[in-house]
Amino acid sequence: MQKDMLLGSEAIAEGVKLARPKIIPAYPITPQTHIIEVLSEMTAKGELDATFIRVESELSAAAAAMGASQAGVRTFTATSSHGLALMHEVLHWIVGARLPVVLVNANRAIGSPWNIWTDQTDSMTQRDLGWLQVYCETAQEALDTILQAFYIAEKIQLPFMVMIDGFILSHTLEEVLIPSQDEADEFLPPYKPEYFLDTNNPMSFGAAAKGDIFYMLRKSIEETMEGSFDYIDEAHKRFEKIFKRKYGLIDTYLLDDAEIVFVVAGALAGTTKVAIDTLRKNNVKAGLLKIRYFRPFPKKEIVDALKGDKKVVVFNKALSFGSSGQITQEIKEAFYYEDKKPVLYDYILSLGGKEVFVENIVDLANNLDNLDKFKILWRE
């Protein structure tokens, strides 16, 4: 273990290096670029024994990752925003093919109009694919999540998407503990798939399936998703044992006695914690629920955390137009059969990088009684 000051992007590249992928196809897009620049450098210097494929589009990045993974090697790619959208068709195919590709998405708005700043529209609109999704708060969490992602994805044969906030996490320096290669190897064994493109055992992958078989295959994906909680839990315990850092499906801050709870995914959790400290000084009992895993969605943990007479403000950085913020939808759904439901506020806090300051959150908490819980709430 070694301590260093790293950009979020550099921390991710360190995590990827420690995971020893063999193929990294990637196409540049702001704000993901630093990740793939550092990985290019690592492969060029021989620090990372992998092939970096400079593809001509994100569609091809996803496609090449899929091919490499189907050939049976550990595969990583990274993208953002429009890039993730362009990958969409292949992201579906990777799930159907049950390939454990790990992808980092630097969360960024999608045009029109052009906007390079952060929100979660890109990954939220990919939530139904069958990729696992984790939203990271810090560079350390991002690095650690990469190792966990490969471990879990390869156990359950589903792909894994790791989210960091563009710029806020990707382009800021943070003190990061970098595990040693030996520690990483102890955590993450080499990838040995059962089925792959093998000329000694030729078989066909992805051939047309009629309804009965197709239905059964899709059901098995959902069953794997539901069963993945056990593997995630095992990965977290294993991780804590080796690296002494503890992770869960969700994270909380001053939640137990909180009367107002903010729900956040991503780096905004940091700002929210400062706002909560300010509110607590003024005797407002505020707390935080950080959603780490969005897929699979940890309903049970979230219901346990939010039950009681709490007022819950869900901070969304994306929305499903004509409905509500996606995180709000998920929490409402989780509470449908619960007798006691919290009061939920569906707040669209930021899109396209609209700045969120501590005082915005403090003001919001102080004006909570004026908010209409039946409407999507917008800032001035």
Place this chain on the structure above:
Amino acid sequence: MDFREIANVEYLNQGDFACPGCAAGLSMRHALKVLGDETVIVMPASCWSIIAGGLPTTALQVPLMHVPFATAAAVASGVKNAFKEKGEPDKNVVCWAGDGGTFDIGLQAISGAAERREDIIYVCYDNEAYMNTGIQRSSATPPGAWTTTTPAGNPLIFEKKDMFNIIASHNPTYVATTTIAFPNDFYAKFEKAKNATGFRFIHLLSSCPPGWRIDSKDSVSAMRLAVETGIFVMMEKEGEQEIKVTYKPEEFKPVKEYFKLQGRYKHLDEETINIIQERINKRLKKLNLL
């Protein structure tokens, strides 16, 4: 070539889903006889997505990966590099795509793979329209030809996209056109492609009885006539060498004979046929064949 030398081994199982007379099935059968069992096929959406058989069966005795329409060359790049990383650099990673997946939706990925000098063989079996979806025009559809989206014939303002030269301009290891109607030419070109490394591209003319509106017994004759009338020229380019035409009939037949066989051209009047004949002559002169 002595036909007794053709490998007796079959990599195409009995009982595939090709239409009677389908040249795409025939082409695969013979291509695999050359390529052998150290071959992996990457297949985008095409007639072959069906021909290969439904899950859990497969028509091929080599590993096969079905992939989305636009992605074959990119997927193959990933597959090949993964084999290299695994210490198995000699596998033939072969894209097997139709004209839609090559001339149209897959072109960007092909250009990328060719430019990156990916060590793959890309085979396009060109039946000159989207046949699997029911005969819609592609940019490989020749001017004049009927399809369901060109009900009055593909307008003469269009030219079939010049895929050979598009690929050749990427300076690949090998680029060739051929058809299984000329097995000697076909086998020689697949041998060359197999024995080279780097980006290799083979464009196959591939007749389609339902789409071309021909009797299945005329499938091979139609492809032969395409070559003998000069509407399809069999040629190749190896590395830096000049383009070489690999077959020249003693005398080119009029294109009318090729059209006559096919229902997709039956609406063409004399004037239109003459315009198309002029275009063919012009191209043949350019290639020093007339």
